[in-house]
Amino acid sequence: MGEMLLGELRKDVPLVILRPSIVSSTYKEPFPGWIENLRTIDTVFAGYIKGTATCLRGDPDCIMDIVPVDMVVNAMIVAMAAHVNHPNSGIIYHGTSSASNPVKLHQIVDWSVEYFTKHPYISKDGSIKARDFKLLTSETSFQKYIAIHYQLPLKALKIANMVLCHALDGVYTDFSRKLQIGTLFSDLFKHYALSKAIYDDSNLKNLLNIYKENADDEAQVFFFNTSSINWKDYYMNTHLPGLVKYAIK
Numbered sequence: 001m002g003e004m005l006l007g008e009l010r011k012d013v014p015l016v017i018l019r020p021s022i023v024s025s026t027y028k029e030p031f032p033g034w035i036e037n038l039r040t041i042d043t044v045f046a047g048y049i050k051g052t053a054t055c056l057r058g059d060p061d062c063i064m065d066i067v068p069v070d071m072v073v074n075a076m077i078v079a080m081a082a083h084v085n086h087p088n089s090g091i092i093y094h095g096t097s098s099a100s101n102p103v104k105l106h107q108i109v110d111w112s113v114e115y116f117t118k119h120p121y122i123s124k125d126g127s128i129k130a131r132d133f134k135l136l137t138s139e140t141s142f143q144k145y146i147a148i149h150y151q152l153p154l155k156a157l158k159i160a161n162m163v164l165c166h167a168l169d170g171v172y173t174d175f176s177r178k179l180q181i182g183t184l185f186s187d188l189f190k191h192y193a194l195s196k197a198i199y200d201d202s203n204l205k206n207l208l209n210i211y212k213e214n215a216d217d218e219a220q221v222f223f224f225n226t227s228s229i230n231w232k233d234y235y236m237n238t239h240l241p242g243l244v245k246y247a248i249k
Helices: 002-009 040-052 068-084 105-118 140-165 167-192 202-214 230-245
Strands: 016-020 022-024 056-057 066-068 091-093 134-136
Touching: 016 068, 022 068, 040 105, 040 167, 040 230, 056 140, 056 167, 066 068, 068 091, 068 202, 091 202, 105 134, 105 230, 134 140, 140 202
Parallel strands: 016 091, 022 066, 056 134
Antiparallel strands: none
16 A cells, blocks of 8 residues: 555656565674664574574475575665656565575574574573474464473463462463463464565566676675575574564563
8 A cells, every 4th residue: 555655646756565574683784793682583593592482383495585684785785776756667576585595484493592502591590491382284283282281280280389379370370381482483484484475586686687787796785685694694693693683581
């Protein structure tokens, strides 16, 4: 609706629309790994390292369309410069990676578990929360996992708490909260984790090629080539360390 409104009201003002996908931490600028707060799938992994999320419902081969935030900003700047004198432009760019350099959900889960196994998150009280994380591929497997690991123990804990005159209120509340958070995360992010969408980034590739042709080596400071990203290296050495340092509270 916003894009339609801009198209109607812009008159002769040049218009460029850039649609980023799942925006992640910086690749290079202002420094690698910077992220302001938790977004989309990172919220799940923040829950995982804190011990409040242990599973996610999703397709292991789902393409997670990730793009670092500095590449989004750089693409916006170059796009504006390219179209500033073209009032009839109105072109749409997809700031995405799914077509050029896809990364799958199971890879992100595997790298995250590997990273936090080697570098466990230590909470303020000195405890280590991270443990195995389950990627559940169907609604049936998800409901079975929740029933066995949460609902049945919670019912038993409720009875024990009543017998012990509510001496286990804190434990019961904490366990109940984990069930609520796990279910909420799964419901919120199943649309990302089950998506089959692949976004065409050919317009952005053309913009990148034009930029490379018209800028000398020293001027090519606006880096936004998602095809060049080594996703495992980015996750293990940039994104996950940055997530802990800048976003996990």
